[in-house]
Amino acid sequence: MNIRFYNAKVLTMEKDRPILEGEIWVKDERILYVGDGIDKERIFQSGGPACMIWDEEIDCKGNLLMPGFKDAHTHSGMTLLRSYADDLPLQAWLNEQVFPIEAKLTAEDIYHLTKLAVLEYLTSGITSVFDMYLTPESIGRACSEMGMRCVQTGGVNNFSQSAELLEKWYGELNGKDPLLSFQLGFHAEYTCSRELMEKIAELAGRLKAPVYMHLSETKSEVDGCVERYGLTPGMFLDSLGMFAYGGGAYHCVWLTPEEMDLFHEKNVSVITNPASNLKLASGIAPIQDFLKKDLNIAIGTDGPASNNCLDMFREMFLVTGLAKVREQDASAVDAGEVLRMATVNGAKAMGLTEVDVLAEGKLADIIMVDLHQPNMQPLNHIEKNIVYSGSKQNVKMTMIHGRILYRDGVFDVPENPEEIYGKANEIIERLKAD
Secondary structure (H helix, E strand, C coil): CEEEEEEEEECCCCCCCCCEEEEEEEECCEEEEEECCCCHHHHHHHHCHHHHCCCEEEECCCCEEEECEEEEEECHHHHHHCCCCCCCCHHHHHHHHHHHHHCCCCHHHHHHHHHHHHHHHHHCCEEEEEEECCCHHHHHHHHHHHCCEEEEECCECCCCCCHHHHHHHHHHCCCCCCCEEEEEEEEEHHHCCHHHHHHHHHHHHHHCCCEEEEECCCHHHHHHHHHHHCCCHHHHHHHCCCCCCCEEEEECCCCCHHHHHHHHHHCEEEEECHHHHHHCCCCCCCHHHHHHCCCCEEECCCCCCCCCCCCHHHHHHHHHHHHHHHHCCCCCCCHHHHHHHHHHHHHHHHCCCCCCCCCCCCECCEEEECCCCHHHCCCCCHHHHHHHCCCHHHEEEEEECCEEEEECCEECCCCCHHHHHHHHHHHHHHHHHC
């Protein structure tokens, strides 16, 4: 479809480019034009009359268009466990509640539960997710059908998946659907044997591919790794050659300065998950230190069992709010930096170079933020409003790959949301009864 957005404020997220008053043209899945309209004759001359025939023209009424948020760490299928295993410490939460019920899940269950997560992502202005869960084929099918851009990574551990499966998925889930891709990954150092991690490092070297994993989420995790191998998790994994081609680490609450230097050198992104780390009492990540080390910092919600919601507005506020408390410095971690983490940096961490900013030729993953609500007024500083006072209620539209999937509270997806809700409740009731 050809869609023209006009009478908009446009935050492209290109470095040092201020918000402009203008319009965006979308042709099929790509952005054809971004600007103030003065130079649109240039596009008309290069594209001919056909580029000016609109299927829809949308008056934005002064609202903001910006790149969609990138949820750089999530477990979509864990919608099953929202509010099921709350108020427990991490290891008891995992071993006594999460792992036992997850063992009963089928690929078809995860397919339906992922659809529920997609609906929530859309309401939060999330246009790309980095998913780590149990059945990549069914997760990919759900995201493709719902129109969600999804990068997946492996959750290999001693009890499920394998290095061989990782290689299979890497070959089968890349390059066949423009919405889907797959990266190498494993659950964590403490759930994998040395032999298994060595196989994954060897695979990464052979494929020249980055690797992703949970890392240094809790102090006990770090202490355990030091006891096992004499090294902190990041340094140990590097000793295996795991970061030869970069990658990313989720949580990083207890990362050491030495590991920060390593991650900068090896091009390893840090993906912070503040709500989950708070709820599970894991700690507060040293975001200010990451910034000083010039690391690529992205933001993830983590799964809906440990968060419990998939809301990037809440995550953004927590990233900066907790950093200020941790540093005892109200100037720490500027809101502008946080907005970059939630958009541009997330795209970099996920390998999504075509959806990082709004620019001609980029893929059209765009959200509209409603500025005509009390929490966004006055417009002293729109970017800071988004981080400090914005909420999901301000998401007026979510477009992915040139398709509007959510607008003014209404979903445009293949299945009735009520049917998706019903299926999720049916699954949890069945598994609890088993």
